[in-house]
Amino acid sequence: DTTVKQNPRYKLARVGKPVNLICSQTMNHDTMYWYQKKPNQAPKLLLFYYDKILNREADTFEKFQSSRPNNSFCSLYIGSAGLEYSAMYLCASSREDTLEQYFGPGTRLTVL
Amino acid sequence: GDSVTQKEGLVTLTEGLPVMLNCTYQTIYSNAFLFWYVHYLNESPRLLLKSSTDNKRTEHQGFHATLHKSSSSFHLQKSSAQLSDSALYYCALSESNYQLIWGSGTKLIIKP
Numbered sequence: 096d097t098t099v100k101q102n103p104r105y106k107l108a109r110v111g112k113p114v115n116l117i118c119s120q121t122m123n124h125d126t127m128y129w130y131q132k133k134p135n136q137a138p139k140l141l142l143f144y145y146d147k148i149l150n151r152e153a154d155t156f157e158k159f160q161s162s163r164p165n166n167s168f169c170s171l172y173i174g175s176a177g178l179e180y181s182a183m184y185l186c187a188s189s190r191e192d193t194l195e196q197y198f199g200p201g202t203r204l205t206v207l
Numbered sequence: 208g209d210s211v212t213q214k215e216g217l218v219t220l221t222e223g224l225p226v227m228l229n230c231t232y233q234t235i236y237s238n239a240f241l242f243w244y245v246h247y248l249n250e251s252p253r254l255l256l257k258s259s260t261d262n263k264r265t266e267h268q269g270f271h272a273t274l275h276k277s278s279s280s281f282h283l284q285k286s287s288a289q290l291s292d293s294a295l296y297y298c299a300l301s302e303s304n305y306q307l308i309w310g311s312g313t314k315l316i317i318k319p
Contacts, residue, residue, distance in 0.1 A: 099251075135216075137297060137309035138252070185251060194240050194301050198251035 099199035101186050106204045108180075114173040116202045118186030127169040128196065129161065130185040138185055144169055176206045209234045211300050213310035221318055226270075226285040228313045230298030233279060239302040241274055241281040246295040246312075255296075256283070288317045 102117045118127065126145050130138035142151040144163045151159065158180075160172040173180055183203050187196040211232045220226060232241065240259045246252040258265045258274040258281065265272055270285045281298060298310040 135312075135314075137312050140306060143306070195242075195254050195257060196307060198253065200251045 099186055099188055099197050101184075101199040101202050103202060104200060106202055108173075108176045108204065108206050110177060110206055111175050114176050114180070114204060114206075116171040116184055116186075116204070118169045118171070118188075118199055119167050120188040120197070120199075121167055122188060122190070122197070123166060124188035124190050124197075125166075126189045126191070127163065128187040128189075129159070129169070129171045130187065131155075132183040132185055132201070141171070176204075178206050180204060181206045209236075209239075209300055209302065209308050211298050211308055211310035213296075213298050213313050215313045216311065217314045217316070219316045219318065220288050222290055223287050226283070226288045226292065226315065228283040228296050228298075228315065230272075230281045230283065230310060231279050232281065232298070232300050234300060234302055236302035237276075239300055241272075242299040242301070242307070243270070243272060243281070243283050244297045244299060246297065248294070252297065288315075290317050290319065293317045 099120045108114045128143040129141045131141055132138045140152055141155050141159050142161050163169045183201045185201045186199040189196045214229055243256040244252045245255045256265050256267050256272050261276045272281050272283050274281050293316050295312050295314050297312045299307040301307050
């Protein structure tokens, strides 16, 4: 099974409210990623976990939190959603020796 | 720093004509991997091609690309476009097992 799963697929949130997105994979991949994708833009890496080590991009680290309670699961947490957070959030995972990233179907977040 | 350039934001072709999407890159790493990802509407991005070997043609699903380190290029080609090829195509670079550096993407539209 080479699938990455994401829940929910669609999320509606109010400005100022928290948002929690979930990703899972059963491929025993050591690295899991979260990307933000807006229309007509390339995916933007927000953060990634290598094993239990979290790496966050410098320009987004204050806006997004994450946890990885075990190898299979990884969450993306927004403490206070703003309108600019409306986007598709893609989770991906990869194995150290192949560099190939497998993407989930994405969660479309709309902030109102 | 490392970068990937896809100079065409939109390519529109008639079915049956050859496809060529340009990708050039900059990196100081001699063993960098180059990727093409395809992103169909309402699906998640998935790997189309991958290469790190100079002057070696890599092929998959009718598409092919050859990494030319002398010109820092990894152009995507197909001999005959099909309607189903309409999608977003991203060229990406990785010199490690963690991060992909994405190009801005090329939207390919195939018309009958």
